[in-house]
Amino acid sequence: MSFLQINNVWKSYGQAQILERLNLSIDQGEFISMVGASGCGKSTLLKMILGSEVATKGEISLEGKPLVAEPDAERGIVFQKYSVFPHMTVLQNVMVADEFTKSFLLGRCFGSARKQVKQKAESFIDAVGLTPAINKYPHQLSGGMQQRLAIAQALMKAPKILLLDEPFGALDPGIRADMHVLIRDIWKKNNLTIFMVTHDIKEGFELGSRVWVFDKVRHDPQAPMAYGAQVTYDLKLDTDKTPDIAALTQKIAVN
Ligand SMILES: Nc1ncnc2c1ncn2[C@@H]1O[C@H](COP(=O)(O)OP(=O)(O)O)[C@@H](O)[C@H]1O
Ligand SMILES: [Mg+2]
Known part of the structure; x- marks a missing residue:
């Protein structure tokens, strides 16, 4: 049994399909970086894991039990501001x-x-x-x-799970580097499972033990809102090694 299980999760707001067909298993202690275009639904997924938003279809379960559809002490969140x-x-x-x-x-x-x-x-x-x-x-x-x-x-x-929504996005580069050291330390010491949305792909690879790239794979020019984003790349990184960020970024761009 995985720690957190995302089973065929879909999310729409009104006519707009935001996310579709998310199937992801997360082990306790993973550090997941989430990257993707603005508006593709990263914060929405964080909110569903937090319990402040509910999936339109599908289910998220924590340690084998469906998530309580409201925030509780097991999950903590830090926003950009x-x-x-x-x-x-x-x-x-x-x-x-x-x-x-x-x-x-x-x-x-x-x-x-x-x-x-x-x-x-x-x-x-x-x-x-x-x-x-x-x-x-x-x-x-x-x-x-x-x-x-x-x-x-x-x-x-x-909390067992820490949700970070672009937590360092507003900070100067030097301060950011200090925060990276801090969050890694906190992650290890508290046995946390972390989900972090970031605009900065380099930051995502540096901090994460796993990186999710969100994108829309289906498009209908007649109905731009008809399809949602999926996790198109799910990359597990070897955290003992310094990631070859250039190569990984290349991999995402080429594929
Ligand atoms: N409460 C809401 N009601 C309607 N639309 C929403 C709501 N929250 C987010 N959206 C829309 O869902 C899409 C995804 O938003 P969001 O998850 O914030 O994107 P991201 O974090 O990837 O930038 C956007 O188009 C946004 O406008
Ligand atoms: Mg967001």
């Missing part, structure tokens, strides 16, 4: 991720439970290198720091 709570400090932003789960009526925990939540938050803040900014507010942080904060928030719920 994450809206962290502006009126909360770094520490409060990370703590609240857990407090909402544990005690969503009160919104916060007390006593020893609170102490535990605080310790856990501090360890994730440390893991993403934000300890020096622990009492700062989001507007006092750089873009890269805000993304680190978003990642710490997502990790706080100890």
Whole structure:
């Protein structure tokens, strides 16, 4: 049994067929990079894995059970521009991720439970290198720091699956390189299964243990919305070796 199974999944919005015939098996611990033209349905697939969108046809199952059609603690998501709570400090932003789960009526925990939540938050803040900014507010942080904060928030719920939607797209190249090191480290240490959408094919190959390329294989000029995109390339990479990105990019272009 695979960890996550995507069985003949189709997704449409109204008349527009977005995705079609997705059949994919994912093992726990894989890092899947998703690349493809803008608007082809990558974020839509992430949302279906998150549970905030439902497949029009087909099924996604996690550890043998159909996915709950709503977000839960097993799956965490980080968007390109994450809206962290502006009126909360770094520490409060990370703590609240857990407090909402544990005690969503009160919104916060007390006593020893609170102490535990605080310790856990501090360890994730440390893991993403934000300890020096622990009492700062989001507007006092750089873009890269805000993304680190978003990642710490997502990790706080100890998800099995981390969904990253162009998480580094808005960052400067130098900061991006630091974030790559960070996310790889977090992936390994937390035994996470990661799905990351990226515009940057090089980033996709560098980080992923597997790369999915999305494309439409069927076209009808009379009915441009009739067909959806599929995963046209599913490339498993040897993560112990530095990928030959030029050769892989070539492979996608030529085929
Ligand atoms: N909630 C929605 N209602 C209608 N159409 C949508 C909705 N969400 C996305 N779409 C459409 O689905 C297509 C795929 O969107 P998306 O998954 O965001 O693409 P990508 O992430 O690959 O750029 C786009 O044409 C988009 O306009
Ligand atoms: Mg998108």
